[in-house]
Amino acid sequence: MAYGEWTLKAWHEIPIGSIVPEAGSSKVNHTGSWRMLRPVLNTDKCTHCLICWIFCPDDSIPVTPQERFETDFEYCKGCGICAVECPYDALEMVPEMEIKLKELEEELG
Amino acid sequence: MAQTKVIALTGNQAAAEAMRQINFDVAAVYPISPQTELMGFFAEYVANGEVDTEMVAVDGEHSALATCIGAAAAGARTITASAGPGIAYMVENMYVASGMRIPMVLLDVNRALSAPLSIHCDHADSMLTRDTSWISIFSENAQEAYHNIIMSVKISEKAMFPIIVNYDGYIVSHSIEDVEILDDETVRNFVGPSDIHRIPYPLLDVDKPVTYGATAQPDYYTECKYQQHVDFLKVYDIVREVFDEFAEISGKKYDFIEEYKTEDAEYIGISMGSSFGTLKDAVDRLREQGKKVGAIKIRLYRPFPVKEIAQALSKAKGVVVLDRADSFDGIGGPLFKDIASALIASENRPYLHNFIYGLGGREIHEEEFMRAFERLERLEKGVDTRENFVEYLQVRE
Structure with missing residues (x-):
């Protein structure tokens, strides 16, 4: 749901007590847009111990019992807990702005 | 039943x-x-x-x-x-x-x-x-x-x-x-x-x-x-x-407010909680002296019974609001402000006065409430003057 499509409800159309009467609002709201720092994964150092997955407060690290995949940046808010907890220094917190600038430079050549 | x-x-x-x-x-x-x-x-x-x-x-x-x-x-x-x-x-x-x-x-x-x-x-x-x-x-x-x-x-x-x-x-x-x-x-x-x-x-x-x-x-x-x-x-x-x-x-019919001898009352006292019994006794003793006084108890405090209060006080000359808490704000106790607000649209607004009583468990007696009524009457008749809407009823000078 894009911002432009939202219709604001009148006071009598809101459920009692400002309750949200359906589940799954996080599928609509991609909270990763708040992120200032991005955990950049060094795949050479990562041993797939899954400790980052245990600590991630937002369930943003997709894993199987054997493997850690790239962080889900739709939801990762860049709290940095994974980088602190990683016993192998495989995660580095990089300012999102630096990454965006680099991407822009590459795009523009 | x-x-x-x-x-x-x-x-x-x-x-x-x-x-x-x-x-x-x-x-x-x-x-x-x-x-x-x-x-x-x-x-x-x-x-x-x-x-x-x-x-x-x-x-x-x-x-x-x-x-x-x-x-x-x-x-x-x-x-x-x-x-x-x-x-x-x-x-x-x-x-x-x-x-x-x-x-x-x-x-x-x-x-x-x-x-x-x-x-x-x-x-x-x-x-x-x-x-x-x-x-x-x-x-x-x-x-x-x-x-x-x-x-x-x-x-x-x-x-x-x-x-x-x-x-x-x-x-x-x-x-x-x-x-x-x-x-x-x-x-x-x-x-x-x-x-x-x-x-x-x-x-x-x-x-x-x-x-x-x-x-x-x-x-x-x-x-x-x-x-x-x-x-x-x-x-x-x-x-x-x-x-x-x-x-x-x-078998007990409650209402938002309880009125006591208010029908022909010129002066009405208002309180909440346990002091209402004492207030009724004060009314009885003043009635024995020929004073037309009455009392009102607020049972439903929020939302405030605005219409009931306006109606009950529509014929009174003076009202003394008895607050068991102070607001320290230069206006009056909390109940006083509620009563004053409830009367804002009334045509014949009674004279209002406020007393703070019973703080921190201070015992309240009929004589003190009688004194509150007497002060209200003197103020309303212009015999006494006041500096504030609010006064303390039981303070040692």
Whole structure:
């Protein structure tokens, strides 16, 4: 749901007590847009111990019992807990702005 | 009319008896005088298996109310109780409870606020809660406390707003009087079963997951508050409805306010809680002297009975509002401001004066209330003059 499509409800159309009467609002709201720092994964150092997955407060690290995949940046808010907890220094917190600038430079050549 | 029996109980015992009969699902509490004894009595019922209540001993009043909010949102019939500083500590969560439209009961065994420290009665604690959009009812004695608690469950669940039942610390909570008790079955039938679906969005209904306490940005907060505002004004009709239903089982018909000899009264005194008996005695003694005086008790404090007050005071020459708490604001006590606001649209507005009395458990006597009436009359007739609307009734000079 894009911002432009939202219709604001009148006071009598809101459920009692400002309750949200359906589940799954996080599928609509991609909270990763708040992120200032991005955990950049060094795949050479990562041993797939899954400790980052245990600590991630937002369930943003997709894993199987054997493997850690790239962080889900739709939801990762860049709290940095994974980088602190990683016993192998495989995660580095990089300012999102630096990454965006680099991407822009590459795009523009 | 139900079977009743009259037994000698303190206010706290009567309140615990009501709690036992209602058989709340959850009670989360933290002890504070003069509420401690109440929950002590109730804990005995829990320990003896006389109720099914899950009693949660928490680490403070803030947590007590937070626990109750969670339990009540889940669908449990929930109660807590506190007093004075404990109420002050609950206030943050009181706004959460009313904003999320949580039906639950809070017993406020009225106590003064520190400093100086006082465990005795005044209404400063309850006055902290007057803008929280909790329904608030005051009880004059143990009998009314007992009745109000039973009615409060129903009022709260119909209105989907939390409710405070006030009764004066020590004066009511620890004094023994005759209380007419209804039989258990009548009370349980009156409040009805505590099925989770008696509220619209019970958290325990796992097939319909909902979110309580979400954020509202500036584009929605006003609408949320306006809905709360509109719904809170519907509480008047709901309270009246429940008062009527309760009259059928108890034979006792309550109203938002109680009037005493006001019909031909030129001067009227207004108070809340236990002092109303003393006020009525003061009225009787002044009547013996030929003074046309009357008294009004506020039972429903929030929402405030604006129309009833305006009507009851429409013929009075002067009104003295007796506040058991000060506002320290250059205007007057909390009740005085409420009464003055209620009269704002009246054509023949009576002369208004305000006295603060009974702070920190100071005993109140008929003679003092008589003096309040006399001062009001002299002011109204222009014999006396005043510097402020508000004066202290019992202060040593």
